[in-house]
Amino acid sequence: MEVALTVLALLVITALSGLLGRLFPFRIPLPLLQIAAGSAVSFLGFSVPLSSELFLLLLMPPLLFVDAYRIPMREFGELRAIILSLAVGLVVFSTVAGGYAVHWIMPAILPVAGMALAAALSPTDAVAVNSFLATAKAPARLTQILNGEALLNDASGLVCFKFAVAAATTGLFSLKAASSNFVYVSFGGVLIGAGLGWLFARIELMALKRGYDDSANHILISLLIPYIIYLAADAVNCSGILAAVSAGISIRLTGVMAETQIETRLRATTLWDQLYATLNGLVFIMLGQQLPGQVEQASHIVQSAGLTPWMLPLAILGIQCAMSILRAVWMVANGLVFYGVGKLIHRPQTLPSWRNVLVMTLAGARGAVTLAAIISLPPESDMPERTVMVVLATGVIITSLLLTTFGLPRALALLPRNDGETPAQRELLETSITLLHSAIAALQAEQARQPPDANRTNDTVSLLMTELNERLRRLDPTLDDGEGKRSDSVQRKRDELMLRLRIVRLQRRVLHSLLADRNINDLTERAIGRQLDVREQEFLMELNDLPQLPEPPPAETLIAAVPVERKNAGLRAE
Structure with missing residues (x-):
């Protein structure tokens, strides 16, 4: 009972944090608000003990799985060299250089223990990065690089952390063993995830070909897949995180979702969106829950060691600055290397501007993986610096999130603005035009196959041709005759x-009134309500896809609020 109440309480806090964010007159990023909510309820006495294994297992696999499933595959392939250099090279560089920086800032922490702390801080958090980039309107290329880095750098960070901890507790370190273990953990996780993901997709495709397409079971299986694959990889000491990521990519490439019914796709998309938002909120609330305890631990450390009260906060800021500087240095060096290699192979590369470097540096938020790693440190009997390191890591997580929250939007404002059509918008428009041309060509072929006396069929084809040609004239700017006909x-x-949207909303009100008057039953209301929902969504999507022409005339109110008179036999709109 206690576990159930705890879960319900966390879900209530997650829901309320989203509502509170809309009540403030100014906009507060939701991750920061959720961290504050977690800290507030922790001060009030509601605390959830955090286990590293449970935290990684329950929250991270589905979040990383859906992030990987939705990643733009073409851009991910084009940017793979840059992403891998950040996901592996930057993590190793930050671990080694960051360890000495931590020792310089806090001499009580030995360099090898500092490397363990730096390794835990090296991976950027995919959930945090994606949450901030989703609302920050970052350029598409930067977003794709940062998302790709955050998805892949967890394994390299955790491997570096594991060997740094082993060296700190035993005094032994083998570069050969560390390298071979990194290859095993990383590639093993990728292969297990890709293989099992492909296997699940093939089983699903075979079931679909035999007519089995139960949407409820299909969605339930899709929810279980990331957990199954994570546990399978973890059972053989491979990276469950990379397994979940590669499974998402593998299943996406099989195209299994395109073979399911439309109802399955719509319900799965809605459910995954809701699950993603909920688990995302739980991650940040759990992070916030740890903050008061870490502050209390920090005060005990300060009192017992006779340090000044500002010692630990200054150390946290110093480590955050050191990790940010190391990240910026790697970005610049990485850009120079790619620029030089591009010149040698005659593929010109542009040097990163200081604005891009600033954005990439500020977007390096830490989160769940760092927290999960640092709380898995051995007890103080084996690692005397454990308590201090946990406090420092938690402080850097919060500092990095604050830095990303308030610094990233201002850094993005320094980038050149693109007030015209973005490449993504242009590609969307061109694809829509191509699909319209293919549909018109198919109708023309159909019209040519019909006998001249097939009046009804020809009338239907002509009607569709007129509709598609009208849509093409609206979308294709090359068909604009300059006389304002396209704008009209x-x-x-x-x-x-x-007008159609207002009518659908009117019909929904009438439908609810019919149900309230018991003129129809719940099944009828539910069936027609679903039709109205689909129709409204279709109209909204078509409205959003219309080209934004300069200075459109103001839209007039086409339909006023319609008074509804209730009758025993039904409703009459006046």
């Missing part, structure tokens, strides 16, 4: 869709 067509369509 777009505005007419926008007015039509607004």
